[in-house]
Amino acid sequence: MGKKGGKAKGNSDTRKQAERQLKASEARYRELFNNMSSGVAVYQAKKDGEDFVFTDFNRAAERIDKIKKEEVIGKSVLEMFPGVKEFGLFEVFQRVWKTGKSERFPVSQYQDERIVGWRDNYVYKLPSGEIVAIYDDVTERKQAELAVRMSEQCFRAIADYTYFWEIWVSPRGRLLWTNPAVHRVTGYSIKELMTMSDFPMSLIYEEDRDRMSRAFKSALRGSTGREVQFRLRRKDGTVIWAEVSWQPIYNERGISQGHRASVREITARKHAEEALQESEYKYRTLLKNIPQKIFYKDLNSAYVLCNESYAEDLKIKPGEIKGKTDYDFYPEELAGKYRADDKRIMQSGKAEEIEEGYIKAGQRVTVHTFKAPVKDEKGNTIGIFGVFWDITERKQMEDALRAARDDWENIFESISDGVLILDREHHIIDANRATIGALQRSKDEIIGRYCYELFHCSDHPPEQCPHEKVLASSHPETAEMEIEILDRVHLVTVAPVFDKEGNIAKTIHIARDITERKRAEETRDMLNKELEAKNEELESILYVASHDLRAPLVNIQGFSHELSRICELIHSAFADRGIAAKMGEKLNVLWNKDIPEALGYILSSTSKMDSLLSGLLRLSRLGQAAMKVERLDMNSMLADITRSMEYQMKKAAVSLEIEPLHPCLGDAAQINQVFSNLLDNAIKYLDDSRPGRIHIYSKVEDGESIYCVEDNGVGIAAEHQDKIFEIFHQLEPDRKKGEGLGLTIVRRILDRHNGRIWLESECGKGSKFFVSLPSV
DSSP: OHHHHHHHHHHHHHHHHHHHHHHHHHHHHHHHHHHOSSEEEEEEEETTTTEEEEEEEOHHHHHHHTOOHHHHTTSBHHHHOTTHHHHTHHHHHHHHHHHOOOEEEEEEEEEOSSOEEEEEEEEEEOTTSOEEEEEEEOHHHHHHHHHHHHHHHHHHHHHHHOSSEEEEEOTTSOEEEEOTHHHHHHSOOHHHHHTOTTTTGGGBOGGGHHHHHHHHHHHHTTOOEEEEEEEEEOTTSOEEEEEEEEEEEEOTTSOEEEEEEEEEEOHHHHHHHHHHHHHHHHHHHHHHHOSSEEEEEETTSOEEEEOHHHHHHHTSOGGGGTTOOGGGTSOHHHHHHHHHHHHHHHHHTOOEEEEEEEEETTEEEEEEEEEEEEEOTTSOEEEEEEEEEEOHHHHHHHHHHHHHHHHHHHHHHHOSSEEEEEETTSBEEEEOHHHHHHHTOOHHHHTTSBHHHHHHOOSSOOTTOHHHHHHHHSSOEEEEEEETTTTEEEEEEEEEEEOTTSOEEEEEEEEEEOHHHHHHHHHHHHHHHHHHHHHHHHHHHHHHHHHTTHHHHHHHHHHHHHHHHHHHHHHHHHHOHHHHHHTHHHHHHIIIIIHHHHHHHHHHHHHHHHHHHHHHHHHHHHTTSOOOEEEEOHHHHHHHHHHHTHHHHHHHTEEEEEOOOOOEEEEHHHHHHHHHHHHHHHHHTOOTTSOEEEEEEEEEETTEEEEEEEEOSSOOOGGGTTTTTSTTOOSSTTTSOSOSOHHHHHHHHHHHTTOEEEEEEETTTEEEEEEEEEBO
């Protein structure tokens, strides 16, 4: 008993001690776990590694991921961190859980809708089967690295692409770095320069080496240099001028890192300086020998200097003018004017050109003076510079030229015809008043424009352009031209103007308006054509009158004689009762048959004559009727016509199709008659052997509205198609009623409207009558 009790007590003490140690260990673990600077997350695998659930989450993890432990414990990592798959860490969880091998996940950027940052992860598996992820937020470090990298790239970009040749030399004089500009300046590559044993002396021009050697040694001692000029021999042997500046480089502890030098080529500037020196020499030479008078005055208008030409006029030496004023050389009134001019120009700060009088050898001459204020480097006026020269002879020539010009202008502007002057490229140089008035534009709107652009609204010259013909032939050309912008016709005469070398410098165009004459000629031609047509029509009418009207008259005459004979027989029969009894049967025939038949022929003939005469009267009145030309709604007009002919169409059992029609210009009453006649003819000449069909449609082409009345009637043979528009011509006079004037009237109406009518037809298939009228 004693031993057993002692052993039990010993086991109990050992267990308690182990429990205490375990609790202490867990406490230490928990303390370490919660106070680690790195984030720690512990996960339990679910569904054979398809998901992982949080089982623990330390304080650093809460800080890094901005979320509380209570919010994640027991939750899926896919739910709490939805970007973990795209981040790539989820695959690491699965591999570590399956293989048990730890993995370091390289620094990468995690991002979801809640957080974004750079993370460094280490993942391992616990004996319990849980996996642990230890991670740090390295966002600030990555941003700093990025900033450094960007800074280095910016420096490299500036250094590599700067125009100057940049150099970094060590404290011992060894070349440490240079930028690509070295090749542009010296012709050597960076590699060649870096391996150059005697840098930089081998690059220095021989005569400048001693001076530049001293400067280089001074730079190694820590001196600063500014814009030291020297000559440099390039790789190809050419010598250029360069300018170098340098300054020492120290690290953060103040230890010398050598010096940086910046070299730029100044060959062009040196050449400019040499050119300036040469220019100074040329200036002084010019000042001494130029015939113009040159002077310089101070702020008080006292002379500072002048050239020899001016001094010679004043009868002094150039050096004697200093300190003198205009009052020492000119009359008081003239000197006062010169001083007032000087004062005004110096106060305004603006140069002026002045024409003024000048006394030379006792004679007053006209001079042209240029005066400009002289300013110092700060922009303050310190004097006045002047140049003047004698223009007396030129002024006299200008006066004579101006008078000649005035005479020319007066003649040019007074010509009633339009006059233009063009250069060789068709540009308008000048235009007279008549041209400007016709165009109703200002002269500024005309000058400089292309002639063909302005007058013909085109981007190229018209065919048979007289200007181009003159340039080609050197002889005057005349042509009739329609000026589209004016809607007028001109007779244009173009003549060349030669320069001193005998080449054509420009051309003169004289345009005479012949529109009224052309219109009169067109009217005359049109009247002649109308007269010829009238004569032809009159001949046709005379033929009809002598032929068609004669037949009814013959009938009337013949049957009148027959009636007279019958009447005599009746009279003698009634006078002799015996004869009357014998002739009873014959009288019955005369009374009931012969007399009514004769009277019928007479009435038919008189009706025919009346119809023909009425048709002639309508045709004659058509040319006298006044026209009211307006915009016509053809859809409305055809609707009215078809309504008025509805009975005829129903009787003929014809189907009518009218497409939407374009409008036109014309007299409503006369155009109504045109389409009424055409529709009436289409109905009249339908083919009885098949259902009748009439189709009306239109189109617009070349400024004309063209209408078509199409039928499937009997058609018209080719030999009759030219005759159907003749007066009194009938296609089937025995079968169809009418006087044969319908199409004649149609053509006469369309002639008056400047329209046309034509047809396409084939026997047995039908006809198409086309009508053209001016489009809206």
